Amino acid sequence: MNTVIPIHSSQRAGLAPQSLGPNIQQERGQREVFCGLTGIIWLHRKIQDAFFLVVGSRTCAHLIQSAAGVMIFAEPRFGTAIIDDRDLSGIADANEELDKVVNQLLRRRKDIKTLFLVGSCPSEVIKLDLARAAQRLNKQFNPNVKVLNYSGSGIETTFTQGEDACLSSIVESLVSPTLLNDTIHQDRKKLLIVGTLADVVEDQMMRIFKDMGLEDVEFFPGRNSQQMPVIDKNTVYLLAQPFLADTSKRIEDKGATRLAAPFPLGVEGTSAWFEAAANAFEISPQALEKAIAAPRQRANTAIARHRKLLENKKIFFFPDSQLEIPLARFLSRELGMQLTEVGVPYVHRQHLDQELKLLGPETLIMEGQHVEQQLDRCEQANPDLVVCGLGLANPLEAKGYTTKWSIELVFTPIQGFDQAGDLAELFSRPLVRKEKIAA
Numbered sequence: 001m002n003t004v005i006p007i008h009s010s011q012r013a014g015l016a017p018q019s020l021g022p023n024i025q026q027e028r029g030q031r032e033v034f035c036g037l038t039g040i041i042w043l044h045r046k047i048q049d050a051f052f053l054v055v056g057s058r059t060c061a062h063l064i065q066s067a068a069g070v071m072i073f074a075e076p077r078f079g080t081a082i083i084d085d086r087d088l089s090g091i092a093d094a095n096e097e098l099d100k101v102v103n104q105l106l107r108r109r110k111d112i113k114t115l116f117l118v119g120s121c122p123s124e125v126i127k128l129d130l131a132r133a134a135q136r137l138n139k140q141f142n143p144n145v146k147v148l149n150y151s152g153s154g155i156e157t158t159f160t161q162g163e164d165a166c167l168s169s170i171v172e173s174l175v176s177p178t179l180l181n182d183t184i185h186q187d188r189k190k191l192l193i194v195g196t197l198a199d200v201v202e203d204q205m206m207r208i209f210k211d212m213g214l215e216d217v218e219f220f221p222g223r224n225s226q227q228m229p230v231i232d233k234n235t236v237y238l239l240a241q242p243f244l245a246d247t248s249k250r251i252e253d254k255g256a257t258r259l260a261a262p263f264p265l266g267v268e269g270t271s272a273w274f275e276a277a278a279n280a281f282e283i284s285p286q287a288l289e290k291a292i293a294a295p296r297q298r299a300n301t302a303i304a305r306h307r308k309l310l311e312n313k314k315i316f317f318f319p320d321s322q323l324e325i326p327l328a329r330f331l332s333r334e335l336g337m338q339l340t341e342v343g344v345p346y347v348h349r350q351h352l353d354q355e356l357k358l359l360g361p362e363t364l365i366m367e368g369q370h371v372e373q374q375l376d377r378c379e380q381a382n383p384d385l386v387v388c389g390l391g392l393a394n395p396l397e398a399k400g401y402t403t404k405w406s407i408e409l410v411f412t413p414i415q416g417f418d419q420a421g422d423l424a425e426l427f428s429r430p431l432v433r434k435e436k437i438a439a
């Protein structure tokens with residue numbers, strides 16, 4: 001039988017013993033999450049010379065096609081190599097078939113500079129060694145095209161882990177700075193922002209860094225797979241997304257140091273995030289204040305009208321995107337919402353340390369999932385708004401709950417000051433819609 005397992009204080013590494021952090025519990029059971037293939041939707045928009053070739057089943061092809069919506073590109077930058085009956089029955093050699101597909105694709109598409117072979121969870125695909133396939137194809141196509149591989153499988157993962165696996169594979173492939181013979185890069189302290197951000201958000205953040213007097217800033221991933229950062233002991237990095245555990249580890253293996261900060265969601269999180277960069281580069285509080293005062297004021301004005309709608313409303317999070325804890329912090333502290341339960345697939349204690357310190361001891365964080373028990377608790381809590389995956393949203397709406405799809409929070413630009421109002425609106429809009437329907 002699955003039970004709720006309280007986490008002992010010794011397990012909560014990263015929290016000071018005297019911290020009045022939230023009440024973190026764990027449960028294990030049936031989970032309702034999307035797979036990591038979903039990440040391709042925002043990754044292919046960001047890295048504009050990359051192609052994502054899913055090696056999977058027809059189900060994978062349908063998922064990726066429907067998650068991407070209507071295909072508007074004349075030349076899409078993702079596709080599926082479908083493992084079909086011939087492969088299953090052993091008539092065809094799956095490796096030969098894959099090489100054939102890659103050759104056809106790269107002959108036709110000279111714009112592709114990085115090809116990701118993305119594994120999936122059907123057992124026939126798991127048997128294929130995509131790392132070896134990438135090595136083989138690199139011999140043929142590198143340096144014109146770099147071939148990387150990662151898994152987007154839905155077994156024991158949640159959908160944002162697709163981005164983590166993809167970025168982690170890129171970091172692993174980055175050339176060592178000593179091989180670049182580039183003394184400028186080797187000696188200068190520089191800031192790296194890690195996590196996929198919409199271009200508009202990246203541009204806004206870059207403007208603020210420049211206003212602070214910080215010029216040596218790079219974003220990873222960049223818009224072009226051929227301009228990837230040099231990572232070494234002079235790199236300090238700020239996470240822009242809370243779901244990048246493997247990427248972060250690989251970056252630190254190259255000598256970089258993470259700056260502890262809350263995530264740049266809402267006014268408070270974004271201010272503290274820029275402040276962490278300012279402290280690391282010895283930028284004065286006055287220079288920081290000058291750079292962020294105007295955008296912070298705009299953000300405060302933008303969220304004020306949503307606060308009127310959201311204040312004292314109860315919200316319940318089912319675990320899905322791994323953004324739940326920073327979002328809960330924003331919604332409770334800046335918009336006055338009441339947190340009934342914050343479900344999260346995994347709690348990375350170190351990366352979320354600053355966030356957890358901002359949540360009160362009464363906040364229940366549930367790590368993992370036992371969906372039936374969680375549905376019972378949701379019913380008891382009777383929230384005004386439920387944040388959940390697509391699979392749960394329709395049945396919950398049918399029962400009269402107002403829901404917000406968590407996947408929308410990854411597809412929409414929500415980071416930084418100028419997006420704070422839009423982020424608040426993502427939560428107020430379903431309540432407004434419900435009021436209008438009821439009127």
Ligand code: SF4
Nearest residue numbers: 035060063120121154
């Ligand atoms: S990777 Fe697995 S979970 Fe994802 S679409 Fe393919 S079969 Fe389904």
